[in-house]
Amino acid sequence: MLLADIGYGVLLLTLAAALWAGVASIIGVWRRRPELVASARNALFVTAGLSTLSAILLLVLLFSHEFEVRYVYEHVSTYLKPAYVLAAFWAGLEGSQLLWLWMLTIFVAVLVWRRPTWDRELRPYAMVVLALTEAFFAFLLILLTNPFELLASVPVEGISLNPLLQNFWMIVHPPIIFAAYALWTIPAAYALAALMTGRLNAVWLRGTRRWTLAAWASLGIGILIGAWWAYLELGWGGYWGWDPVENSSLIPFLVGTAFVHSAILQERRDMFRAWNVLLAVLTFALTVFATFVTRSGLIQSVHAFAESPIGWYYLGYIVLLLAVTVGLMLARRQELRGKGELGDLLSREFAFLVTNLLLLGSAAAVLLGTLWPTFTESVTKVATSLAAENYNRFMGPLGFLLVLLIGICPVVEWRKISAERLLRNISVQILVAVVTAVLLLVLGVRELWAVLSFAATAFAASTILLQMAQGVAAHMRTVPAVAAAEVATMGASGAAADPPRSSRHPNVFVATARAVGGNRRRYGGQLIHFSILLIVIGITGSQAYQTEVQVALAKGESAQVGDYTLTYQDYIYRQVEEGGNKILNEATLDVYRGGRKLTTVRPEHNLHSNVEGAVSEVAIRTNLKEDLYVVLASMESDGLAAFQVLVNPMVVWLWIGGLVMIAGTLVATWPSRKRGEAS
Amino acid sequence: MSVALFFLLGAIAAVVIGYPLLPGQRAAQAAPVLSDTEIEQAVNRLRRAPSASGSHCPTCGAVYQAGDRFCVRCGSTLPQPGAEGPLQASAPAASITPACPSCGAILREGDQFCGKCGRPIDAGEVA
Numbered sequence A: 001m002l003l004a005d006i007g008y009g010v011l012l013l014t015l016a017a018a019l020w021a022g023v024a025s026i027i028g029v030w031r032r033r034p035e036l037v038a039s040a041r042n043a044l045f046v047t048a049g050l051s052t053l054s055a056i057l058l059l060v061l062l063f064s065h066e067f068e069v070r071y072v073y074e075h076v077s078t079y080l081k082p083a084y085v086l087a088a089f090w091a092g093l094e095g096s097q098l099l100w101l102w103m104l105t106i107f108v109a110v111l112v113w114r115r116p117t118w119d120r121e122l123r124p125y126a127m128v129v130l131a132l133t134e135a136f137f138a139f140l141l142i143l144l145t146n147p148f149e150l151l152a153s154v155p156v157e158g159i160s161l162n163p164l165l166q167n168f169w170m171i172v173h174p175p176i177i178f179a180a181y182a183l184w185t186i187p188a189a190y191a192l193a194a195l196m197t198g199r200l201n202a203v204w205l206r207g208t209r210r211w212t213l214a215a216w217a218s219l220g221i222g223i224l225i226g227a228w229w230a231y232l233e234l235g236w237g238g239y240w241g242w243d244p245v246e247n248s249s250l251i252p253f254l255v256g257t258a259f260v261h262s263a264i265l266q267e268r269r270d271m272f273r274a275w276n277v278l279l280a281v282l283t284f285a286l287t288v289f290a291t292f293v294t295r296s297g298l299i300q301s302v303h304a305f306a307e308s309p310i311g312w313y314y315l316g317y318i319v320l321l322l323a324v325t326v327g328l329m330l331a332r333r334q335e336l337r338g339k340g341e342l343g344d345l346l347s348r349e350f351a352f353l354v355t356n357l358l359l360l361g362s363a364a365a366v367l368l369g370t371l372w373p374t375f376t377e378s379v380t381k382v383a384t385s386l387a388a389e390n391y392n393r394f395m396g397p398l399g400f401l402l403v404l405l406i407g408i409c410p411v412v413e414w415r416k417i418s419a420e421r422l423l424r425n426i427s428v429q430i431l432v433a434v435v436t437a438v439l440l441l442v443l444g445v446r447e448l449w450a451v452l453s454f455a456a457t458a459f460a461a462s463t464i465l466l467q468m469a470q471g472v473a474a475h476m477r478t479v480p481a482v483a484a485a486e487v488a489t490m491g492a493s494g495a496a497a498d499p500p501r502s503s504r505h506p507n508v509f510v511a512t513a514r515a516v517g518g519n520r521r522r523y524g525g526q527l528i529h530f531s532i533l534l535i536v537i538g539i540t541g542s543q544a545y546q547t548e549v550q551v552a553l554a555k556g557e558s559a560q561v562g563d564y565t566l567t568y569q570d571y572i573y574r575q576v577e578e579g580g581n582k583i584l585n586e587a588t589l590d591v592y593r594g595g596r597k598l599t600t601v602r603p604e605h606n607l608h609s610n611v612e613g614a615v616s617e618v619a620i621r622t623n624l625k626e627d628l629y630v631v632l633a634s635m636e637s638d639g640l641a642a643f644q645v646l647v648n649p650m651v652v653w654l655w656i657g658g659l660v661m662i663a664g665t666l667v668a669t670w671p672s673r674k675r676g677e678a679s
Numbered sequence B: 001m002s003v004a005l006f007f008l009l010g011a012i013a014a015v016v017i018g019y020p021l022l023p024g025q026r027a028a029q030a031a032p033v034l035s036d037t038e039i040e041q042a043v044n045r046l047r048r049a050p051s052a053s054g055s056h057c058p059t060c061g062a063v064y065q066a067g068d069r070f071c072v073r074c075g076s077t078l079p080q081p082g083a084e085g086p087l088q089a090s091a092p093a094a095s096i097t098p099a100c101p102s103c104g105a106i107l108r109e110g111d112q113f114c115g116k117c118g119r120p121i122d123a124g125e126v127a
Helices: A002-030 A034-063 A069-075 A084-088 A091-113 A125-144 A168-197 A203-207 A207-235 A246-271 A273-296 A308-331 A350-380 A388-411 A419-425 A426-440 A446-479 A481-493 A508-518 A520-544 A652-669 B001-023 B023-028 B036-048
Strands: A547-553 A558-561 A564-577 A582-591 A596-602 A603-610 A612-618 A618-620 A626-635 A642-647
Touching: A002 A034, A002 A091, A002 A558, A002 B001, A034 A091, A034 A125, A034 A508, A034 B001, A069 A091, A084 A091, A084 A168, A084 A419, A084 A564, A091 A125, A091 A168, A125 A168, A125 A308, A125 A388, A168 A203, A168 A246, A203 A207, A207 A246, A207 A652, A246 A350, A273 A308, A273 A350, A273 A508, A350 A388, A350 A626, A388 A419, A388 A446, A388 A520, A388 B001, A419 A520, A426 B036, A446 A508, A446 A520, A446 A596, A508 A520, A520 A642, A520 A652, A547 A558, A558 A642, A564 A596, A564 A626, A564 A642, A582 A642, A596 A618, A603 A626, A612 A626
Parallel strands: none
Antiparallel strands: A547 A642, A558 A564, A564 A582, A582 A596, A582 A603, A603 A612, A618 A626, A626 A642
């Protein structure tokens, strides 16, 4: 099989080039041989080119249904829709490993493409870490997860893609998650470079800020899309089940969030040098750990990926990475001492510290909860899994405190603030929170935790809006300096009948644009905080007020769920599709509210030849207030069907929050026109 | 066929990677530059080291050698360059080396006090 052989050969060359890049940059910096560093740089371009070639080869094999290749046989079929053939690329272990390597090599190539500026000193050292990480992934692909492995005989048809993965969001979710994992390698590599060179001031943090934010946002968006996929495809009415696979992405996200915040503290106040280095490396290590969790079979998960010895290689890599980091940190303990001091209990520094501890505490709690069943299983020999309520019990209060801090942090001053001043700064916000709570109680909300959560969200949101309003108001009062000077000259000559347009006070839109443009990092950050609040609203609403009804209906009958009336109009029973590989059962229901027809929904309950049991395709009607979520649970030959109907309030705010998060990240990271300005 | 393609790809990769190592290319690379760390270290070394002619005693202005704790002319205590820097006799060993009777440090002609321990030195002891 020519293409598969070439693919494997390309992987071998990728490994060789990545190893050379690592070795050449080590020797280059050690022996002061810039031509070796230049050669290593070219080798990194070569790895990007080669891994792109192997990705293209795998795609060609998938689309041309070359079932002789095991990966193609296991993940596609002749009847699989072309869009899902693309999803099949990253549906399995081998393909997702290749995707990871591909993403990493591309990002590294982009990084080293630009001539070194601020990172002239650090880059060769960072290149060592990046190249060796590439080599590690290429090595695993060659040794354990070769996507180009051939079968002994050529099957006539493939197994096809798991129907649960046949979803639009499975085309985008894995690339975003693996992009995030690959992006987190870059801050970690620079953290190690800073340790190796002893240049532990804020330069490495400032320089990698954009990469870090891109990594953070991709991970957040990736997790949200994963939640959306679970909501659409798994058919249990929820979007988050505290499953080990979900947790293992959330843990690096929480640690990464802590890093993004403590980095600000080092930039502003030269504090937490050691902390930042450790968090940058730890976040990356935890992304690798996520793969270890999902692939080692160590932890029971409903996602149930195939077990593979690859997990233990990952564990070895993590141990090595952390050992090197801790060793270097001990060697550099002098340089790791920053100049800043924590100062007063009522200070921005302290608020940041508390935020950091809460984020790391929640990460540690989720990690412990994920590993707990493994510990207990090794003792009691009974496979268990920690129930979602256990997670909610500690993540609820931690989330509540974090939301409060979003509201408090921006109004606390650096170094020290008096209690009276702090209270004055948050008096309006407290008022808003109290009014929200009272309003909710009057409206009949009785779940105390939901009232608290909404009140805290209102508190934090009012801080963000007030700060935004203050910024815009300041710009509305300000006349640009140049125009003001013009007016002054004209006034002196006595000719100023009508001041020029530009000298007038700017309107609210211009002022907003100027405020945001003048400090994009700040307003981008606030927009991201706002997106978190929207997500909190979505979580609180959907957790507090889910309505669930299970009902069996014959054709023509109706059921009442909340305000909605569902009328079972028609059905399709056991319709054979995809050449006998899919049996479709579909119900058609008209949805009414207040006597007015809103829409028609068509939930499905299908059988597929490649999986055991039936797979539900849920039907969802979304608006800003709530989702109507209809699951077809089963169907008899006469059309008698069992439905599970849920009304999930405010779920859509999770996804809107995701969009705002993207917007905020773009505002914060968009390259500035001013040269040399690190954003 | 696939083997031939493998070697072709390998050759292309080797050319791209090896190109900066070609003899003609070395000159095109930026000359090795001193790192900031090295510059800092060099500056610190210079700051700590006395000038070529030695530093001057703050009391009497006499030139003293690195490592001296007391002025060889007036006997007053000399400023020390930080806590580090082990004390060592830096004077070149003469053929007949006169030593301080108190601490054994090397003395030179004209010294009226020992540079190391501050003991007054008689003219005859430095003969």
